[in-house]
Structures are given as structure tokens and as C-alpha cells.
Amino acid sequence: MIQLQHYLLISAALFSLGVFGVLTRRNAINVLMGVELILNSANINLVAFSRYSSSGIDGQMFAIFVIVVAAAEVAVALAIVLTLYRLLKTVNLDQAGELNK
Amino acid sequence: MNISDIVFLIFALVTVASAAVVVFSKSLIYSAFSLLFTFFGVAVFYIFLGADFLAATQMLVYIGGILILLLFGVMLTHRLYNLNLTTERFQPVIGAIIALAVFFSLSLVALQTQWKVVEDKELEPTTSKIGQAFLQEYLLPFEIASILLLVALIGAAMLVRRRTDI
Numbered sequence: 001m002i003q004l005q006h007y008l009l010i011s012a013a014l015f016s017l018g019v020f021g022v023l024t025r026r027n028a029i030n031v032l033m034g035v036e037l038i039l040n041s042a043n044i045n046l047v048a049f050s051r052y053s054s055s056g057i058d059g060q061m062f063a064i065f066v067i068v069v070a071a072a073e074v075a076v077a078l079a080i081v082l083t084l085y086r087l088l089k090t091v092n093l094d095q096a097g098e099l100n101k
Numbered sequence: 102m103n104i105s106d107i108v109f110l111i112f113a114l115v116t117v118a119s120a121a122v123v124v125f126s127k128s129l130i131y132s133a134f135s136l137l138f139t140f141f142g143v144a145v146f147y148i149f150l151g152a153d154f155l156a157a158t159q160m161l162v163y164i165g166g167i168l169i170l171l172l173f174g175v176m177l178t179h180r181l182y183n184l185n186l187t188t189e190r191f192q193p194v195i196g197a198i199i200a201l202a203v204f205f206s207l208s209l210v211a212l213q214t215q216w217k218v219v220e221d222k223e224l225e226p227t228t229s230k231i232g233q234a235f236l237q238e239y240l241l242p243f244e245i246a247s248i249l250l251l252v253a254l255i256g257a258a259m260l261v262r263r264r265t266d267i
Binding site (some may be wrong): 001002003004005006007008009010011012013014015016017018019020021022023025026027029030032033034036037040043044047048050051052053054056057060061063064065067068069070071072073074076077078079080081082083085091094 | 105106107109113116117120121122123124125129132133136139143146147149150151154158159162163166167170171173174175177178181190191192193195196197199200201203204207208211212216217219220222227230231234235239242244247250252254255256257258260261
């Protein structure tokens with residue numbers, strides 16, 4: 001029998017994997033992949049609570065807005081990464097410290 | 102254990118394992134392609150949860166849009182003859198400690214809390230309900246989301262254009 005806790009555990013695993021990716025990756029595009037994992041885990045939680053509670057489809061509406069914001073985020077973030085690559089010829093985040101010199 | 106439990110277990114394993122490949126793989130291309138399996142597994146969870154429209158949206162937007170954009174990003178920021186697109190990691194110990202702490206605290210909350218669960222909710226198609234909600238209850242957020250997408254489109258195009266065109 002699949003229960004609410006199973007979805008929450010899968011979402012916790014995805015979230016912590018995403019946090020690990022964001023914290024330890026050096027490449028900016030890999031960091032973006034970690035952010036996508038985090039957003040997906042939040043979406044699983046929203047839809048699971050929407051299914052296992054007495055409210056209607058509010059959780060699903062929230063998940064759709066999260067998807068919209070994720071699409072906008074990844075477009076702008078990739079534009080920033082491409083500009084960074086054009087300026088510095090690298091996408092490693094620890095070498096992008098121009099303001100820190 | 103019936104058949105749907107087994108299918109759920111298989112997809113849970115596929116999703117978490119491919120997410121682990123995304124995070125731990127040295128190759129950027131492997132990371133991007135295993136992200137595909139993660140997104141697909143999440144779409145399967147949406148189907149299990151009775152969110153049919155959301156599962157289709159996940160397939161279209163994440164697999165058809167975001168993943169392709171990420172692959173374009175990988176290809177455009179590396180020289181194409183450099184076939185081993187590898188990536189290093191830094192501060193792995195601190196990252197692992199924080200990620201494990203987050204995982205254990207989240208799963209403790211998920212397992213210890215007494216959720217007020219409604220088990221026998223009948224599942225029905227959600228597309229017409231979502232459409233009605235978009236045009237009644239959620240009309241203002243819907244319009245704001247469309248403006249956000251327009252702003253993101255213009256901003257992304259502005260950011261990547263060549264400076265000599267000004």
C-alpha cells in the first residue's frame with residue numbers, strides 16, 4: 001500500500017541530493033541541475049499533500065506555478081552562464097570572482 | 102504487495118538512482134541524460150497521485166524544454182572537440198554533512214508526524230478543474246505568471262546578445 005510517507009521520503013532524498021549537488025559542484029550548469037532536483041522534490045510534496053488531504057486541486061495549482069517559475073529561471077540562468085562563458089571563457093563558479101579581487 | 106506497489110517501487114528506485122547519477126557523475130553529459138530519467142520518474146509519481154494534467158506538463162516542460170535548454174548550455178559552454186566534459190567538485194565533506202543532515206531531519210519529520218490523511222478520495226480527471234481554477238480563483242497569479250514569462254524571455258534575449266550590436 002503506497003502511503004503519503006513514501007512520497008515524502010522520495011522527495012526528501014531528491015531534495016538532499018539536489019542540495020549536495022548545489023553545494024559541491026564547480027560547474028554552473030551542474031549547479032542548475034541540482035536546483036532543478038530541489039524544485040522537483042518540492043513539487044512532489046505539493047502534489048502528494050494535495051492528493052492525501054481533503055482540499056481540492058490547490059496543491060496541483062501551486063505545482064504548476066512552480067513549473068512556470070522553474071522554466072523562467074532556467075532560461076535566465078543559462079543566459080547568465082553563457083554571458084559568463086563569453087567574458088571569462090569558463091563556467092567554473094570559483095573562478096568567477098571578479099568583484100572579489 | 103500488489104502490482105502497483107511493485108511498479109511504484111521500481112520507479113522510486115529509478116528516480117533516486119538517476120538523481121544520484123546527476124549529482125555524482127563526473128561527466129556533464131551523463132548528468133544531463135540521467136536528469137531525463139529523474140524527470141520521467143517524477144511524472145510517473147504525478148500519475149500515481151492522480152494528477153494527469155501535471156504529469157503531461159512535466160513531460161512537456163521539463164523533458165521537452167528545460168532538459169534541452171540545459172543540454173544546449175552544456176554544448177555552448179565547452180569546446181566541441183573536448184569530448185570528456187568533466188566537472189570537479191569542491192568542499193565535498195561539508196556538502197555531504199549538510200545534505201545528510203537535511204535528509205535525516207526531513208525524513209524524521211515525514212515519519213514522526215501524525216498526518217491527517219484522507220485515504221479514500223476518488224480520483225477524477227483534473228484538466229477541466231485546473232482550467233476553471235485558472236480563470237476564476239487563480240486569475241491574477243495566472244496573469245502575473247504570463248508577465249513573468251515575458252520578462253524572462255526578453256531578459257534572457259537581452260543578456261546573451263553581443264555587445265557590439267548596441
